Amino acid sequence: MSLLTVAWSMCAGACAIIGLAQLFLWMREPAHRVYLLSAAMSFAATATALIELALMKSSDIARYGRLLQWENAAVFALVVPLVWFVHLRLGSRRRWLAALVTSLWCATLVINFLFPQSIVFAEIVRLDVHATAWGEPYATASGTLNPWVLLPNIASLLILAYVADAGLQSWRAGERPRAVLVAGAIVLFMLLGGIQAPLVDAGLLHTPYMISFAYLAIVFALAYELAESTRRVSILERQRAEALADAREAHAEFERLGRASLLGELAASIAHELNQPLAAILANAQAAKRMLAAPDADREELRAIVEDVVRDDKRASDVIHHLRALLQKQRSHHERLSFAVLLRETAALVQAELQAKRIRLTLDTGASEWLVEADRVGMQQVVLNLLSNAIRALRDTPEADRQLRLALSRQDDMLCLSVADRGRGIPAEVMPHLFDPFYTSNTGSFGMGLALCKRIVEAHGGMIGVGNRPDGGAEVRVTLPLATRHA
Template sequence: MSSAPAPTRHHAPGVRASLALLVIACILPVAVVTAFLIVHFYQRERAQLIDHTISRARAIIAATDRDIASTQLALQMLSTSTMLLKQDLRGFHQRATGLVDQLGADSIVLLDTDGTLLLSTRRPYGAPLARLGRAPLLQRILASGRPGVSDMFIGPLNGRPIFSVGVPVRRAGATVMTLNAIFTPQRLQHVLSEQKLPANWRASVLDTEGRVATRSRELDTYAGRQVSAALRQQLASASESGLATRSLDGQDVYLVYSRSTRTGWSAVLGIPSEELTASLYRTLAWLVSVTLAALGAGLALAWLLGGRIADSVQALVAPARAVGAGASLAIPPLHFREANELGHALRDAALSVRQARADMRESEQRLALAANAAHLGIWTRELSDSRIWCSEQWRALFGFAPEQQLSLADLLAKVHPDDRAAVRDTLNHTQHGAPRYDMEYRLLLAGGEQRWIGSHGSIEHDAQGRPLRVRGVSLDITQRKQAELEVQQKQKEVTHLARVAMLGELSGALAHELNQPLTAILSNAQAARRFLARPAPDLAEVAEILDDIVDEDKRAGDIIERLRRLFGKQDMPRQPVDAGALVDGVIRLVRNDLIHHGLTVRTELGEQALTLSADPVQLQQVLINLLMNACDAQAAPQLSDGVIVLRCARDGDAVLFSVIDHGPGIVQETLPRIFDPFFTTKTRGMGLGLSICRSIAGAHHGTLWAHNNPDGGASFHLRLPLAEAAP
């Protein structure tokens, strides 16, 4: 539904024409009267204004010197930091970062004597940095040993005009580097604003080359720009003076300046040329009585025109409010053409608002349908007062009533006790500005039902960069998590089957391993019977025989316990494992099988004790599998020297196990596939051994790989991280 066009008054004057009449009526009488007097007062008032302006320029350059001096003092104190003396650049970077805001600097940098950037607070510690070369400020500090300030230059890290305040860093009386605070032109703007200069004046601070270090107007446009050659020549000729010129933005000004004897920088103030005369008019107070009559006529006309303008504006207030409500507008005839045009614009805006609201409602409905179809719950949390809004689908996922008022405590009460602390920590991090988060956790619903939830949120910030609210979605991932658990269970069963298959391969050796202590027990028992059958048995000898029987029985028990752990279905929890003891235990398990194959294992263990955090049973399975594969590779005596090398050594922050055989090696075409499931070169192999071994290595955050040796045979390497030292 559209509003009827507002009627328009014919020949309505424009606002600009009415205001032009107002200006003429107010200014022209005053200009005519004061024209006769301006010549007499001009020279005196102009001289006074220039003298006063030079005093302001002195104050500005003095304030600039104080800022630079205070910065140099702060940098000198920072340069004596013990972290810098100890070359703890990481700690010094953190401390310098904390001082950047206090100094009002863009960044703090540490510069080597050859111009190399050692650190910059604009980059994380260790990030690549540019090389400045022999910068002028660096040269001056190295030559004089005193603090200094650079001219304006383009920063290598931010690509913007900057200047640098630097101090030497000394060791043993020599300058070994410089500590510099980098400032943007905005840093010095306060020395201009403190003078409370008129808004239309131009004020700048120039470096020794005449480049703009800061400016009161359009700083982003003119920062680092060099003034005209004529002005630079004038600046070089005298420490204080004035001249008529044109500013960088094309404004005709009378310019005065004062140069610092300390830094060589200059404070420059430009008075608009018209202000030199306008300020004089304002000083002629006695002319007020003369101009009152003329102003009265002008004000009368202004009153008439202003009233009409006010009436037109007031007539548009109600229609403007109706635009916000999306209602139809009724705009009466107005005095001015522009007001009538504004009325038509308001009418069009009302139509646009109604259409936008209709489109927004349709978009919200589509979003709700899409969320319901995907079973997504949408939520919003206000960080200022912890208010929570959520969709109906979200309430259904979490088991909340449609109208129930929600709080963060209500949400955490639904979370499974084992996941509650992690969820609380994640939500708390959002209040400290974390940009987004993704987490998975369980809900404990009524009746003991557990439901897995995937939650994804992002943070919104206000204009000052502070966290404002969190928006996100939640969805039910119970089926996926159950599928993952089933896959993990199947992996455990396959791993157990591989160990059982290994038991079949080792059965002969294990029978021999158990036969030795059992034969010794039988022999010692028979001997004890014979001793006891004597008329005067030697009880001490019988006691020794019984001790031997006990030792052999323990030995058999140890063998059975190792086999039970190795071939049990349940994996052991992670625990500290000594790498050398692990190797010794594996050698004992496969010793008789090695003897049966006519092979020996040469162990190469380092002197340093190495500890892993691992499942010892799973690591035994990996090493046994690798050793049995090495036995199969050296089954033909003519192909090897009968020696398998098992090496254990430290590799950085990890332990490296190596099993090296001297067999025919691995066919090059099959080498990339030997860790694939169900791939085997054995006639009765399952093709799961090496695949399971690599999975066990990955579960321990390690790696397993193989390669052929240059002198024949193959090597398998298992690299596992060392256990972290206890705090």
């Protein structure tokens, strides 16, 4: 059993497996060319190991020379991808150096095949057969060196310089583990291989060529670094996705809280909305009971009562449904809706509040066919918020001036909602903080109203602006893109 054969074959096998793995990864993600380069290097290392094995078993000078030519070709196939791998992976600025190394190696390859005994030897005088420590024979060549061998040696030094420089840059840029692993492994093992081979060539060291083992180490280190960084990226991506999901949830919760606090403010108004139909149902039911107690119950009247009861029940459940939608933790759901209808529905919710505060509301809803692509609950929240702000703004206004105007208008392909009050307007020092969450100029409010409105409006591709009107009071303007007619 030849230990040399076993060792070099295992080396070749390991390189091939790494190469296949990298090739597989590249096929899954063709955009990541580093995988392809890494695969090419691994297969080149495989070839190097096999040729080295053939070299040490060879007994014919001519064959040995040819094998040396192919050995150099394999080195070329490893070194050139390696340089570009470093370029891609460490992001070196000295691209010209990588190009220079590539051209030197191209020249080396050409020259290598011009000489029958490769670029290494001008003439191989003889093949020496040595014995390993355990007595296994292997061949090395001795003869006169080819002066051109300087070319690949210079190229190797340039590679070392290039990789070391790229590694240093990457280290400084903060990519320390990657710099150490990529540049460190390449420099260390290139040095080992690059020192051992010329020593063997010069006859100063009696061992077989062992470049392939250095290459195996390099290929392994690079593949490991790639896998590790892919793993890190995927962890980071997962964390990012989780953080995004958390943020989205927090936003939704904020909006829900905003709505809840808004509804708290409007509780009296909403209670009234619910109370009316309930009172009507009770009165109707008791009227019916009394009518049925009489011998000549009027069937028509009873039918009318039942119809009214059904209608009022629907009215009450509409209010509840509406409230539930506003309070629920639900994902936003975009639909095509008529803003005029939405405005009327929402204004109805604050009707009782307006009456109690003796505020006159003017509603100018424009054309009901002005549609927007929007989340109904979100839009209602915006309108409710603006109404509630305006109602609060009118708190200390003399009764004659308690006016609030809601108007819809159209500007090209935008819908414009204006909420204007005749209150005292917004003080200059408050103006810059209006959209800050938690900033509040009126105690008792949650203070996120406008911040939430802005978020919701902007999520719909719209804008919101606040200003004081020249004739007193404040105006909030919301613009939203109109839905295209035939989308």
